Amino acid sequence: MSVAHDGPTADAGASVDDNETTLRERVAANPRPALLWLLGVGVLFALEMGRFAGGIRSIGAATGFVIGGVAVGPSWVEGNVAGTLGPIAGDIAFVLTAVLLLLLVAVPVRAVLPVSLVKTVGLERSSETDDFLEQVLVAAGVGAVAVLVVATPVGALVDALVAAITSVLDALSSLPTITSREVIPNQGHRLPSGGWDDTFLGLSPAAAWAIRVAVVYAYAFIALAWAWIGYRIFREHYREADWTPRDDSVNRFRNHYWGILGLVIVFSFVVMAMWAPALGPTTAEENLFSPYENEFEYLDGNEVVTVSHGTANLNSRSQGGDDTIGPMSYDDYNRWAPFGTNQDGKDLFTFLVFGARTSLVISLTAIGLATSIALGMSLITAYYKGVIDVLTVITSDTIISVPAFLMVLLLSVVFQEANHPIAAVYDGGLLLALIFAFVYWPGLWRSIRGPSLQVAEQEWVDAAKSYGQSPFQTMRKHMTPYIAGYIMIYASLLLGGIIIATAALSFLGLGVNPPTPEWGRMVSEGRSYISTQSWHIATIPGVFIVFVVMGFNALGDGIRDAIDPESNVGNGDTATTGGGA
Amino acid sequence: MSRWRYFIKRVLLSIPVLFLVMSLIFIILRMGPLDPVAALLGPESSGAQTAQIREQLGLNEPLWRQYLDFMWGLLTFDLGQSWVIQPGRTTNELLVSYAPRTLWLGFWSVLLPLFIGIPLGFYAGLNPNSWGDYVASFGGIVWLAMPNFWLAIMALAILRRTDGGGLFGFDWYTIGPNVDSLIGPPPTNFIGITDWASVAGMAIPAGFYFDFSLFLVAAKVILPPAIVLGSASMASELRIGRTAVLETINSNYVETARAKGLSERVIVWKHVFRNALIPLVPIITNEAFLLIGGSVIVEVIFGINGIGSLFFNAAYQADLPLAGSLIFIFTLIIIFMNIIQDLLYTVLDPRVGYDQ
Numbered sequence: 001m002s003v004a005h006d007g008p009t010a011d012a013g014a015s016v017d018d019n020e021t022t023l024r025e026r027v028a029a030n031p032r033p034a035l036l037w038l039l040g041v042g043v044l045f046a047l048e049m050g051r052f053a054g055g056i057r058s059i060g061a062a063t064g065f066v067i068g069g070v071a072v073g074p075s076w077v078e079g080n081v082a083g084t085l086g087p088i089a090g091d092i093a094f095v096l097t098a099v100l101l102l103l104l105v106a107v108p109v110r111a112v113l114p115v116s117l118v119k120t121v122g123l124e125r126s127s128e129t130d131d132f133l134e135q136v137l138v139a140a141g142v143g144a145v146a147v148l149v150v151a152t153p154v155g156a157l158v159d160a161l162v163a164a165i166t167s168v169l170d171a172l173s174s175l176p177t178i179t180s181r182e183v184i185p186n187q188g189h190r191l192p193s194g195g196w197d198d199t200f201l202g203l204s205p206a207a208a209w210a211i212r213v214a215v216v217y218a219y220a221f222i223a224l225a226w227a228w229i230g231y232r233i234f235r236e237h238y239r240e241a242d243w244t245p246r247d248d249s250v251n252r253f254r255n256h257y258w259g260i261l262g263l264v265i266v267f268s269f270v271v272m273a274m275w276a277p278a279l280g281p282t283t284a285e286e287n288l289f290s291p292y293e294n295e296f297e298y299l300d301g302n303e304v305v306t307v308s309h310g311t312a313n314l315n316s317r318s319q320g321g322d323d324t325i326g327p328m329s330y331d332d333y334n335r336w337a338p339f340g341t342n343q344d345g346k347d348l349f350t351f352l353v354f355g356a357r358t359s360l361v362i363s364l365t366a367i368g369l370a371t372s373i374a375l376g377m378s379l380i381t382a383y384y385k386g387v388i389d390v391l392t393v394i395t396s397d398t399i400i401s402v403p404a405f406l407m408v409l410l411l412s413v414v415f416q417e418a419n420h421p422i423a424a425v426y427d428g429g430l431l432l433a434l435i436f437a438f439v440y441w442p443g444l445w446r447s448i449r450g451p452s453l454q455v456a457e458q459e460w461v462d463a464a465k466s467y468g469q470s471p472f473q474t475m476r477k478h479m480t481p482y483i484a485g486y487i488m489i490y491a492s493l494l495l496g497g498i499i500i501a502t503a504a505l506s507f508l509g510l511g512v513n514p515p516t517p518e519w520g521r522m523v524s525e526g527r528s529y530i531s532t533q534s535w536h537i538a539t540i541p542g543v544f545i546v547f548v549v550m551g552f553n554a555l556g557d558g559i560r561d562a563i564d565p566e567s568n569v570g571n572g573d574t575a576t577t578g579g580g581a
Numbered sequence: 582m583s584r585w586r587y588f589i590k591r592v593l594l595s596i597p598v599l600f601l602v603m604s605l606i607f608i609i610l611r612m613g614p615l616d617p618v619a620a621l622l623g624p625e626s627s628g629a630q631t632a633q634i635r636e637q638l639g640l641n642e643p644l645w646r647q648y649l650d651f652m653w654g655l656l657t658f659d660l661g662q663s664w665v666i667q668p669g670r671t672t673n674e675l676l677v678s679y680a681p682r683t684l685w686l687g688f689w690s691v692l693l694p695l696f697i698g699i700p701l702g703f704y705a706g707l708n709p710n711s712w713g714d715y716v717a718s719f720g721g722i723v724w725l726a727m728p729n730f731w732l733a734i735m736a737l738a739i740l741r742r743t744d745g746g747g748l749f750g751f752d753w754y755t756i757g758p759n760v761d762s763l764i765g766p767p768p769t770n771f772i773g774i775t776d777w778a779s780v781a782g783m784a785i786p787a788g789f790y791f792d793f794s795l796f797l798v799a800a801k802v803i804l805p806p807a808i809v810l811g812s813a814s815m816a817s818e819l820r821i822g823r824t825a826v827l828e829t830i831n832s833n834y835v836e837t838a839r840a841k842g843l844s845e846r847v848i849v850w851k852h853v854f855r856n857a858l859i860p861l862v863p864i865i866t867n868e869a870f871l872l873i874g875g876s877v878i879v880e881v882i883f884g885i886n887g888i889g890s891l892f893f894n895a896a897y898q899a900d901l902p903l904a905g906s907l908i909f910i911f912t913l914i915i916i917f918m919n920i921i922q923d924l925l926y927t928v929l930d931p932r933v934g935y936d937q
Contacts, residue, residue: 397594398601401919402912405874406892410609410904413896418615500728504878507730508893523731530738542731550726 026238033233040226047219048179053172055274060166070105071146074098099139102146106138111476113138131470179219179278184212186281189334190299197304198297205336206328209281216278220271249485252562259558265551272353273360280350281336287313287347288354289515298333307333313345320532327536340536343525352541355517359548361426362433362512363498367491369437374444375487379475382452396442404439405501411435412510427516432505436498447490448483455482485563492556496549503545519545588927595916600652602912607651610905611644620899621664634664638902660906665898666891672906675891681769683887685799686880687872689807691865694815699861702822703854709827717819725816729875733809733882737763740805758798764884767802771795806883810875814868821864825857866922873911 027034045052074097082090117137118130149155176182186208188198200208235247253259272279280287286294291310298305298312316331318324318341325331325341339348381389399407415423415431423431455461456479464474503520505511512518519541526537610617618634635641638661639650654661660672667675698721705717740763743753754760771792779785829835830853838848876889884890888907895904 394594394597394601397598398605401598401602401915402605402908403870403873403915405877406908406911409877409893410896410908413899413904414609414613414615414901417620417899418613420614496726503728504730508878508881509897520728520730523734527734530734531741535738538731538734542728542735545728545731546723546726549728550722553722553726 021240023238026240030237033237037226037230037233041230044219044223044226048177050173050175050177050180051275053169053175057166057169057173060162060169064162070101073101098143102139102143103135105142106135109142110134110138110472117141131472134470134472179212179216179275181212181278181283184208184215186212186336187296189297189304192299192302192304205281205330205334206338209336209338213279216275217268217271220267220275224267249562253558256558256561258554259561262551262554262556262558265547266555269356269548269551270360273357276353276357279353280347281338282309282347282350284350284354284517287350288517291346296333296335298335313341316341316345317343318345318529318534318537319343320529320534322533324533326533327540339540340534342522342537343529343534348522348537348540351517351522352519352544355519355522355541356544356548358426358429358512358516358518359499359502362429362436362502363495365430365433366436366440366498367495369433370441370444370494371487371491373437373441374448375480375483377441377445378448378452378483379479381449382456382479383471383475385456392445396445399439399442400446405504407439408432408435408501408505409508409510411438412505416510416513427513428510429512429516432502432511436501440494440498444487444490444494448486451486452479452483455479485559489556489560489563492552492559496552496556499545499552500549503541584927588923591923592920595920599913599916602916603652603655603909604648606655606905606909607648610901611640611647611651615899615901617901620901655906655909660909661902663895663900663903665900666894666903672903675903676888676907676910679886679888679891682766682885683876683880683889685767685769686803686807686810686876686885686887689800689803690811690872691814691868693807694811694818694868695865698815698818699822702819703826703857705819706823706826706830706857707849707853709823714823718823721816721819724812725820727812729809729812730878730882732812733806733879736805736809737882757801758794760798760802763805764882765802766885766887767799768795769799771799803885806879806885810872810879811868813871813875814864817864818861821860822857825860826853829853829856862925863922866918866925869915869918873914 074094077097078090078094081093116134118134121137149158181187184200186199186205188196188205188208191197196202196204199205200211203211277283286296286309291313292308295306295308296312298307312331312333312335316325316333316335316337318326325337325345327340328338329340330336331341331345335347337347337349339352342348342351377392381392412423412428412431412435416428420431422434425431461474461478464478469477502511503518503523506518506520507524509524512521514521522541523538523545526534526539526541529535530538617638618631618640621634622630639647642650653659658673660676662669662671663675701717701721705714708714740753743751753763773790835848835852838852873889876887877893878889879885880887880889881893888910892904892907892911894900895907
């Protein structure tokens, strides 16, 4: 295994060499390629401004939700502890949890903080204590801000600011975008004279829908290509070094057709999840969630009539008979159903694209949490070794020893039966993501333990230590870049496993509850119709799962061969198959 | 560190792990958000009944006392009883009556991948970059990505279609021994003990019977679920087998053997295959994980009432004491399998323990 590559890159040496210039100066010296590229970015951004604004808004809402959840943590623990051990223990638990949370929150805050508080205050001692002091100071700062927001009028000011930003984003997100349903509408009805009304250019709904899907994918792939071109421009014109070890990895990946196929499948899946509202032939709100509150027009005989989606769905059900609405067909109400309808008459394609969103949100949340825990633990255990390493080995062995799928099943039953508030978020999706993170981090940690122990032995880590770098800085700058590649391999492989496990749980009637769409639930609902005319209900979601999981596996293989062509990591790993679900 | 010291260290490490697993189950069941009694009885339970069950489960004791009782119960295999699914039957009774079907399923789903996956992988490795290799490798990749639950319902649908000789020219219901339904438990009474003899105070089975036609029925019924359950292992055995053969066939000692003029047959069978089997050991032992997780789904879909579906029903109907005990048993099996894996490694591969 070649360790010497991919170590600290230019940023570590930047402070040493005085001849180096900043990226800004280099761009200023030769602005043409950068400007051209930025112009392209601007055009791409302007075309989809509304959607970006909407995306930022929902990310903001999610952040607010997480902050709210974290803030409730201490009092929640207090309530639990006070219930069993008495009020004083409850108070102590409250303080302890609050301190712990503050220290945790301080980690990301520190990473973005430009200055070292310890140095500013002038408290420097040895690098080890400095690190801890810094953490405490940042935590105290965060705590002070929190108290300020909660207990003083500053809170109201913050609220007003957030409200103002939200309203601006709302206004922006209502702007039409090139991929929106309003620009290329496909929901129309036949005219008595022939032809179609209300559709894009009077085309048939099928054609209009196909054009919109093509536009969405064209836009997404052009954006991806533009990002790649941006990287090439950076590499050619603005990067200081002519060559870095990472270039070799990138080049190897470019020639890895299997990995590229995986990337394309994964990217298509992500696009499907992100543009779900635009891709469906009908919207989730009117077709899936509240069909009786939304109406549309269709041609009945010779006159145009209004009917609610719910009523129309009742007559478009695919329940095995000859009146099944199969893939690529219209129902009796002039509605185009690319993948047919399900047993309730709802549009299967709309269900699938929103199901992709559910899968992606759950698996990304889970994998994000699991990889951060695994990465943090692997850095700490590789750096300090000793007792903390042994403790982590025992903890991870414990969690690994319990069969993962059974553990997930039991935990989701325990939380759902008790109507725990977490189980209500996203119809159980958040709960599932948290459980997956808890169950799968030890496997990830195990997989990257070898590389982290190796990198901790390197001279450059020793050098960083003796140079007086704090442990936190050493881990962040000199160890993480090396481990990050490995964690990407395993994360990609594990993502497929989590998607399968989510689907399997929903198939069994646990996991994600209705009405949130989930692929596994659709497989379960269409199960009894497989050998009938309505074979498509269970088959198509299953094929989707197979493709997506295959894509993530292929991408993982590609990254592995790009980073370390010699190694065999990830081959037939049990973690990759979702515990046999 | 010598090999055996490494092995003993691994075995010793499994003791705290076992205790932590037991504690984890305790925390989930007794300190989790779900009140065990409310879960057992549902919302409309009478006061007297609640009090009685609380007493029987020992929920009125202080928490530390409950913990000690719980741990002692697990350690002495006093695993409590079922409250909802089969009220009054002890977990041990249930295990004895449900386990044979799961064992039968597990036996076939380990065996089938071994005899399909490894030969295919070795074939692909011996003929790299041929069409056979591409088909086998690609098939393995797709096979690995297929979720068991989907594969299971697809297999059922296809087999059902063969009724009356329809789709593929054979009728699954009548090929070999007749079966009435695709779903349902296999008969496990094809082998049994008829007679017990007492030797030095211990009962030792003296007489057996073996019903061959019933054995065939049991094998046929278990075949589709076993293939589904073994699918993931089959695919990973194929992949690892292929890589291992490719690595060994290009190694120096195979060169040497070839230079000595050994026949290709001897080289392949004696030098390549034996060494290529080493990396397959963890894959085969790791199947325990896959089988235990997957047995839940496969047993539920194929209607085999083994421990997997027992666990699912226990969890689904909130029979938590039973579900907790079953998870403990599963964990014991896995810890035991891990020790066996370490033992096999220690015996087979002299390099173990040196790079740790």
